Amino acid sequence: MNGTYNPLPTRYERKMGDTEISYFLPSRQTGVNDMYLHLGFRAADNFVAPARVRAVWAILRLRHPLLCASVQMHDYDDIRFVYDAPVSPEDLLRDADANIEYRTQTKDELIDSYLNGPRTLSNTRLSYLILSTSLVHSNNAMPSPPPTPSPSAHEDAMEGGEKTLFGQAENLLTYQHDLLICAMHFLGDGMALHQFANDFFGLLGGPESDEQLIQRLSDEWSTRWPVTPQDLLVLPSALEDNIPVKWSRLRRVVAAADFEMSQQRLIGGQGFPRRKHPERRTVVPTIAFPEERTKAILKKCKENGVSISAALFAICNFAWARMGGGPAELPSMMYSALNLRPYFTVKPIAPWNSYWFLAIGYFNVILPNFLPQAQGNLANTFWHRARMAKEQSTQAAKSPLVVSRTHEMARERSLRAQKWGKEDDEKEKGIWSPPTPPSEQDPRTPPREPVLPARVKAPSAALIGLSLLGNLDGIYKHQNFPGLELHTLTTGSRQRNGAMLLFGYTFKGKLWISLGYDENGFSEGVVEKFWEEAVNCVDEFLG
Template sequence: MAAIVQRVDSYSSDDTDDTLVDASSYRRRLERQLGETEASYFLPSRESGVNDMYLHLGFRAPSGIMKRGRVCSAWATLRLKHPLLASKVKMHDYDDIRFVYLAPDSVMDALESADASLEYRSQSKDEMIDAYLNGPRTLSNERLSHLVISQQPAQDGSETLDSASNLQNFDLLLCATHFLGDGMALHNFANDFFTLLASDRTDEDLESMLTEEWYGRWGAKKEDSALGLPSSLEDRLPPVADGRLHRAARRVDFENSQAKLVGGHSFPRRPGNARKTVVPTVSIDPERTKLMLKKCKAQSVSISAALFGIVNIAWAKTCDRNWELPIMMYSALNLRPVLTASKAFNDSYWYLAIGYFNVVLPTFIPKSEKEVEKIFWHRARAAKNQSTSAAKSPMLVSRSIEMARKRGQQARCWAREDDEKERGTWKAPPPPPASNQVASRPPSAALIGLSLLGNLDGIYKHAAFPKIQMHTLTTGSRQRSGGMLLFGYTFAGKLWISLGYDEAGFDDQVERFWGNVLTAVDTLLG
């Protein structure tokens, strides 16, 4: 019998209706439109997976915990709880891009779907990450998430605690498109996954949990109000006055805030080479990390604010010009604290909830190393103040709305241009008349982006999975040519700093800068 398609309540603020349900037997089809921020990440990803995220975790565990059947049950259960992971994307037009979720017909259907996105390998951590970043794209519009487990034979005694413990070394790679969610979603998911996997539940218990999860969601008749996909960022933001004058005022405020962003430094690029992303990473032992955190606290800054200062000093020691112009760095802003609760599948944290802010600091530094240390802490406090100002601004919601709108428009414009170039139909727009050209503005180049994840040991509840001993975490995304992002976080008691960048897209100035970053960490943070 043909499926009966009916509309159910939408959760957008304007009461428009864009969630579809296909109710035939147990099979249901849910759809919703991508929000502006999601679209701004989806459109650039189409060709080669730009911004596809990964989370690598290295850990030791009993081999029985990591059997494929047990892993698949846990993976399938969480894909039911977080349906965007098991969704697809359909693009009908630049303004009509949709998540599509086909609910599994049965528990076996849920297991088979999860198993199709689960892979076991025998690769090292570096091989896994390199293949993901530089090889063919792992994800696609049909597969928005993927889980890889790798087990390597022990190289020496450090890889296993002892033969009696039966602890083996494993690597996990969790892959997801960025328009599905953000770093907080990745880490919360990994914590839940390991909590399930390392629990005292038997394999049969996990299968029973999966059955209960499926039946609770899809095995019984549901009211329409219970159906839906996690809402977009824009639908989760608190409502703002939306009259014509209010919209005009929002846009004026947004443009004025953007006009204040001045930056005169960027890394020289080498165009034309095939992209080759590398991720040099350092970790600092727990004792030194504690001392660094104590030093930062004494200076009234977080380690995140200090890393802005580290980058500032490192670049000042790398560059040889434009000292009079400031350095601008950009970073993501976690918007989850200001969002309203979702009505649909409200136990899911898999959604994209980031805004953006910039830190602008002077470039010039004194010659005296003692004076450099004073300047460093002063600039770290300035970075803290700028970060706090962005997060606590009364205009945060309205500026986030305008930023989402701008990014969505830009992404659609660039996507059309890319597609027309691919078809050979693109024509460059004519230059504006001289009378319409605006007066020259100060430069607004950003040197680098920083992804500062904070203390990840606050997310990973290690005590909840004592059978698993985590020791390594690396994260990042597939980049476009000439991409660069610096990561900083604490995990397993250690401070980790990594620089993901296109090795083929820059000259050796990046290597000098990275060396200066590590030197600055040693000398200024201790």
């Protein structure tokens, strides 16, 4: 292996931004928001040999330093990423090997253990890879460990193409594999996770032999180390630094007023009845619609002027209204994530152009919580509400104030996370005391004056969150990894007690809808009934 060994590691660090802090602090105890991405695939055993997986994992950890960084907390507003540069390609391989685990669990067992078992990640392990082989598609026993393929084996396989790999060659019969990519949410978002998975499979199932992948690792290490200067921005910047604002006193006042007004417009009077339970248990019921039906669903959405994402807001709205949950006069409010990458004005410079960073904001969709009396108007009402959801989503994305609102929201979420984090720590130490009532506070420290005149506070409960990932086949370039075949995708994160999030996306030509929720955190049967109604609404309105 090429490369000059440098025995003196170089350390890089930077403080977390507000958005990263808002994700980090709640995650400390039980791993709330720790992300996972499950991908089920078929491949000949030589494509998933440990040496090959380790090489691919090492290459990508080199490209994306935050994956192998650690976190040091100095204070609630001073939390830092710390990254020790790899001193050699061998160092990268050792690090990759220490963060891979091989199992023989099924997909459901993998996901359940990650969501409900002991936490997988930690401040010194921000990412992790789990590869499981659960089903053999041949009469022969699976080799343990599988043999590392030779260059000629890969060349022969690639010459034969997918038909040879998955259909004809007896010595290359496929196995069922399940990959779980685990990463802290403060490292990045869903788009980073899916782009990473595409790159991972592009190397794993691509034409390069194991030896060529090791050479690639060495070459890429040489382009970055040990010549990188200490002051270079090796670690990706925080979200707020990628969309900087030139603040003036007037601009801050305007931004604060706009943010306060936008928050006052968030009215939601619907919420699932919850119950207290000492143990959280997350389940993820999932439905995948066949390709032909998916095409028909997408066509119907297009004919009605909306995307499947907008239609899913209407699905949740109708499902809840049909259950008769909550007062009819108060609307349903749902929230979703907004991709902020198009707004970035600071671009990273190669080779330190990692896409592992946070780039999400939030927006809300508010819809009425009643249904028309005449059954014949149901379909018209459904599609009208889907168009309302589309309009509100578009307004959020195209607002000229989206950047300033992102900064204001990040600051508010960060301060809230710091307050709660400090309170949790004090309660654990037994030193917490309730805050002083406003009437007893020091008059020399007057409370902060609101920007706008006081109003009667409207209810602002959110019914449910939706993670709408769109067409993932636009990210996964299946033709680039002919050595394997992806067939299943499930994603989510470890949740707090009483949490719920609905996912919608298309993958391998199929529409997938899943609902991750804490089955112990809600009144018995209510979420199951909602899920049943949601599936019925898909059948009734989407076809």
